[in-house]
């Protein structure tokens with residue numbers, strides 16, 4: 483099973499501020515779209531609400547403790563394990579797209595991580611968890627120049643590569 487995180491963070495590891503992403507980087511959304519197209523996206527309820535709609539060409543699973551919570555064209559899951567169970571049924575790649583709470587729970591399970599590091603320091607209140615680089619191997623890396631430069635890195639969990 484492919485279960486990968488996709489995250490953009492700043493140099494000081496910020497991923498969010500007051501419900502939003504505290505930068506605008508040209509090209510970075512296109513990269514996100516290329517990585518995630520035709521897949522299943524799992525996200526926390528707060529991240530869904532910051533995006534505001536299901537993303538086209540992708541299945542949306544929202545994790546929430548609120549059993550009454552429903553959104554059109556989305557599936558709701560009561561926890562990460564249930565979200566992964568549902569996602570597996572689509573037989574597509576699965577991406578965990580945030581936010582901080584969900585990344586923290588999903589990182590130990592991830593088979594890979596797509597990290598974009600935006601080359602600036604920003605203020606924020608949501609951080610990416612400490613990334614255990616020893617458990618992962620860098621398999622792809624690309625530098626992008628933009629209004630703020632960014633570094634894209636794809637890591638895979640070591641046992642995924644060895645097996």
Ligand SMILES: NC(=O)c1ccc[n+]([C@@H]2O[C@H](COP(=O)([O-])OP(=O)(O)OC[C@H]3O[C@@H](n4cnc5c(N)ncnc54)[C@H](OP(=O)(O)O)[C@@H]3O)[C@@H](O)[C@H]2O)c1
Pocket residue numbers: 488489490491496497498499500501502503525526527528529530532545546547548551559560561562579580581582583584585587608
């Ligand atoms: N830079 C990036 O790549 C990136 C990506 C995504 C998001 N973000 C940013 O991150 C921020 C949002 O992150 P966040 O940590 O505040 O929220 P989040 O992880 O998106 O969502 C948290 C919510 O998920 C639900 N949840 C979490 N764990 C659960 C569990 N074990 N079982 C059931 N439900 C669970 C709860 O929903 P209920 O309260 O409904 O129960 C909880 O309030 C925003 O600022 C957003 O813009 C950044």
